[in-house]
Amino acid sequence: MNERPVPAPRGLYLITPDEPDTARLLQRVRPVLGSATWLQYRNKTADAALRRVQAAALRELCADAGVPLIVNDDAGLAAAVGAAGVHLGEDDSDPAAARALLGAEAIVGVSCYDDAARAGRAAAAGASYVAFGAFFPTRSKSVTRRATPALLRDAAALGLPRVAIGGITPDNAGALVAAGADLLAVIGAVFDASDPAAAARALQRCFAPR
Ligand SMILES: Cc1ncc(COP(=O)(O)OP(=O)(O)O)c(N)n1
Numbered sequence: 001m002n003e004r005p006v007p008a009p010r011g012l013y014l015i016t017p018d019e020p021d022t023a024r025l026l027q028r029v030r031p032v033l034g035s036a037t038w039l040q041y042r043n044k045t046a047d048a049a050l051r052r053v054q055a056a057a058l059r060e061l062c063a064d065a066g067v068p069l070i071v072n073d074d075a076g077l078a079a080a081v082g083a084a085g086v087h088l089g090e091d092d093s094d095p096a097a098a099r100a101l102l103g104a105e106a107i108v109g110v111s112c113y114d115d116a117a118r119a120g121r122a123a124a125a126g127a128s129y130v131a132f133g134a135f136f137p138t139r140s141k142s143v144t145r146r147a148t149p150a151l152l153r154d155a156a157a158l159g160l161p162r163v164a165i166g167g168i169t170p171d172n173a174g175a176l177v178a179a180g181a182d183l184l185a186v187i188g189a190v191f192d193a194s195d196p197a198a199a200a201r202a203l204q205r206c207f208a209p210r
């Protein structure tokens, strides 16, 4: 048998900003998608109907670009648009239920904040990756918990990809990659940048080939 291991994902995990205009959302995502390893659709201000329209439009864009699409919060929406997976936090549904709905191949990511024990439980429940944060001050979400690079280092023992999130920029990302982050989840440093495509490239470059 000639089984090759599937390479672990590594690089920029881009997350969409709260953009109410779907055409504008696609216009903003298109120029940066080529530098993304994964894209997460996150819109905390849209209603269910708009989220359905936007997720479906992004699914098509991502399929053309060969970039896996992950839907924030809502496994049902991920299933409905044929996304690659879902990201779940403490206020969202259970990772095991999402796994049952989306299937064994789906990406089911779990927010672990600053909590190593929560990451262990997520791994046991079948998570595909664990996410820690916020590492730095962020304007994209009101956060109360601050993660440290040591969490990333210690989570290596779980054997799952480790995602870092929260205020990450090309200037502060190096320490997180050095501590073992496989993916850098970013909103503002790309979508609020004066040159989003250059910012996305700079973040992707933080991952020198191993
Ligand atoms: C990759 C990644 N990590 C963390 C989060 C945050 O999830 P959650 O705590 O559920 O908060 P909201 O994003 O739903 O506001 C994320 N979305 N993605």
Ligand SMILES: Cc1ncsc1CCOP(=O)(O)O
Residues within 6 Å of the ligand: 133, 134, 137, 138, 139, 140, 141, 143, 165, 166, 167, 168, 185, 186, 187, 188, 189
């Ligand atoms: C969704 C989320 N969860 C923790 S921080 C954060 C926001 C990340 O956005 P930014 O990259 O702009 O700090």
Ligand SMILES: [Mg+2]
Residues within 6 Å of the ligand: 072, 073, 087, 088, 089, 090, 091, 092
């Ligand atoms: Mg959530």
